[in-house]
Amino acid sequence: xxxxxxxxxxxxxxxxxxxxxxxxxxxxxxxxxxxxxxxxxxxxxxxxxxxxxxxxxxxxxxxxxxxxxxxxxxxxxxxxxxxxxxxxxxxxxxxxxxxxxxxxxxxxxxxxxxxxxxxxxxxxxxxxxxxxxxxxxxxxxxxx
Numbered sequence: 212x213x214x215x216x217x218x219x220x221x222x223x224x225x226x227x228x229x230x231x232x233x234x235x236x237x238x239x240x241x242x243x244x245x246x247x248x249x250x251x252x253x254x255x256x257x258x259x260x261x262x263x264x265x266x267x268x269x270x271x272x273x274x275x276x277x278x279x280x281x282x283x284x285x286x287x288x289x290x291x292x293x294x295x296x297x298x299x300x301x302x303x304x305x306x307x308x309x310x311x312x313x314x315x316x317x318x319x320x321x322x323x324x325x326x327x328x329x330x331x332x333x334x335x336x337x338x339x340x341x342x343x344x345x346x347x348x349x350x351x352x353x354x355x
Contacts, residue, residue, distance in 0.1 A: 212327065214232055214326065214327055214330070215229055215230065215231065215232060215243075217327040217331055218232075218241070218243060218253065218330055218334070220331070220334075221330055221331045221332075221333070221334025221335060222253065222260055222330075222334040222337070225260050227245060227260060228245055228246070229243045229244070229245055229251070230244065230245055230246050231243065231244050233269070234273075235303075235326070236281075236282045236283065236284070237283060237284050237303060237304055238255075238256065238282075238284045238288060238303055238304055239255050239256075239303035239304075239305050239324075239326050239329045239330070240252065240253065240255065240256075240281065240282055241255075241330075242263070242269055248265070248266070249262065249263075249264065249265075250262075250263040250264060250265065250266060250268065250269035251263060252269075252272065253330070254281070255305065255311075255330060255332075255333035256305060256306050256311050256333070258311075258333050258336055258337035258340065259337065260337075284304065287316055287317075287318060287321065288304055290318035290321075291304045291318050291321035292304065294318060294321075295321065295322070295323055296323075298323045299323075301325055301327070302323050302324060302325050302326060303323070303324065303326050304322075304323060305321065305322065305323075305324050305329050306320050306321060306322075307320050307321070307322045308332065311333070311336075312336070
């Protein structure tokens with residue numbers, strides 16, 4: 212399965228159909244676009260897909276200092292690379308699933324995952340959590 216197919220399968224519930232991956236960060240964040248050339252920011256650890264608008268809007272978003280920090284991962288990525296090394300082709304540095312759910316951004320909570328696996332996991336979890344109020348307690352059940 213291609214990355215675009217994985218995105219559409221995992222995030223299709225959002226109503227967006229992606230046709231192209233435009234950029235990828237070291238932590239698996241993606242800038243993607245649809246057939247109408249509308250750009251979106253897919254944030255797997257934040258479990259969100261955010262409409263950016265035009266190419267210029269997407270660039271303006273990525274030029275923002277806070278967005279740059281999220282995109283490149285700063286010290287978090289640097290520390291994780293020291294411990295875990297450089298991810299192989301097709302994989303990224305990301306938070307371990309439990310840390311992703313708890314929002315615990317720390318080098319010891321980082322791991323290397325195949326990008327497609329990260330996108331599939333985050334899309335499935337985002338779907339299950341999308342209607343819960345902020346701070347709601349939840350239980351994740353893992354099945355094969």
